[in-house]
Amino acid sequence: xxxxxxxxxxEGARFVGANLRGARFVESxxxxxxxxxxxxxxxxxxxxxxxxxxxxxxxNGVDVTPFVEAELDRRFxxxxxxxxxxxxxxRAAWAALERTWAATVQRAAGMPDGTxxxxxxxEWSFAQTLxxxxxxxxxxxxxxxxxxxxxxxxxxxxxxxxxxEVPPAVTTPPYADVLEARAGRVAMVRDFVATVTxxxxxxxxxxxxxxxxxxxxxxxxxxxxxxxxEHHRFAVRDLDTLAGT
Numbered sequence: 001x002x003x004x005x006x007x008x009x010x011e012g013a014r015f016v017g018a019n020l021r022g023a024r025f026v027e028s029x030x031x032x033x034x035x036x037x038x039x040x041x042x043x044x045x046x047x048x049x050x051x052x053x054x055x056x057x058x059x060n061g062v063d064v065t066p067f068v069e070a071e072l073d074r075r076f077x078x079x080x081x082x083x084x085x086x087x088x089x090x091r092a093a094w095a096a097l098e099r100t101w102a103a104t105v106q107r108a109a110g111m112p113d114g115t116x117x118x119x120x121x122x123e124w125s126f127a128q129t130l131x132x133x134x135x136x137x138x139x140x141x142x143x144x145x146x147x148x149x150x151x152x153x154x155x156x157x158x159x160x161x162x163x164x165e166v167p168p169a170v171t172t173p174p175y176a177d178v179l180e181a182r183a184g185r186v187a188m189v190r191d192f193v194a195t196v197t198x199x200x201x202x203x204x205x206x207x208x209x210x211x212x213x214x215x216x217x218x219x220x221x222x223x224x225x226x227x228x229x230e231h232h233r234f235a236v237r238d239l240d241t242l243a244g245t
Contacts, residue, residue, distance in 0.1 A: 026122075031055075048230040076100065076233065082225040087201065090193045090221060097228050098186060104235060105130075105179070111242065116175050120238040124157070127175055129235050130182045131157035136227040137185040140220045141192065144208040155181045189224060 004010060032055075047057075056063035073080040078096025081089060108116050108126050116126040124132065135156030142151035155173055201218040 049226070072233070076229065079229050082229055083222055084225075085218070086198060087193065087196050090196065090201075093225055094190055094193050097225065097232075098190070100232060101186075101228070104232060104239070108235075108239060111239070115239075115242055117172060118242060120241050123234065123238060126235055126239065127172075127178050128157055129231050130178050131155055131173075132159075133228060133231055134178075134181050134185045136224060137189060139208050140223050140227075141185075141189060144205050144215060144220045145192075145217050147205075153181050153185070189221075193221070 050065045050068060051057050052065070057065045078093065078100055081093035081096055084090045084093045119125050119128075134153050135158050138151045138153055138156055142148040155178060196217070201216065201221075203217050205215045205217060205220060207213040207215050
């Protein structure tokens with residue numbers, strides 16, 4: 001089976017009568033793709049950041065983004081708070097997120113030994129997902145907001161495409177160590193939002209991936225909340241698969 005990796009040579013390509021049945025697109029840019037008269041039976045699209053602007057996500061002429069967002073908010077109570085604009089809202093948003101993750105971690109603990117290290121369909125395992133959230137907190141809170149010189153926990157797991165300089169991580173660390181690192185970073189966010197003020201939320205920071213682009217403390221916290229909810233959705237999806245539900 002042909003594999004196309006990070007390349008621009010397919011940009012603007014035209015597929016006519018092509019058989020893409022069973023094809024898999026991972027971390028690919030499909031923005032602006034136009035499909036006409038296509039058979040999408042059984043298609044599974046997972047787009048963590050649906051369009052939020054002038055370019056809607058259309059299916060048969062209908063912008064489906066509002067329907068998808070509303071359904072995800074229904075499935076995951078508290079998700080609707082992820083763009084809270086003020087300190088009280090952020091505190092409520094983080095508290096809801098903590099409760100949700102605590103229940104999911106408890107669910108994983110009740111599954112067969114080794115479940116937390118099982119990858120489903122090539123995705124991160126449950127333990128790796130928690131490690132990535134450690135890294136996300138380090139990037140957006142410790143590096144961007146707090147401007148810590150050495151912000152990264154050694155167990156944090158970056159995206160494969162990340163250019164962040166992180167300490168070498170243990171390939172498969174003990175799960176207890178992962179939980180400890182994760183608990184520390186969760187508490188760190190909780191403590192920060194507990195005392196943050198409106199003026200502090202409006203303060204300017206540098207985007208950790210592109211220092212030339214300004215961010216606010218609030219926008220950095222919103223990224224953390226988005227990361228948390230999206231990866232929680234991934235984790236629940238894969239736990240459901242492993243449980244056969």
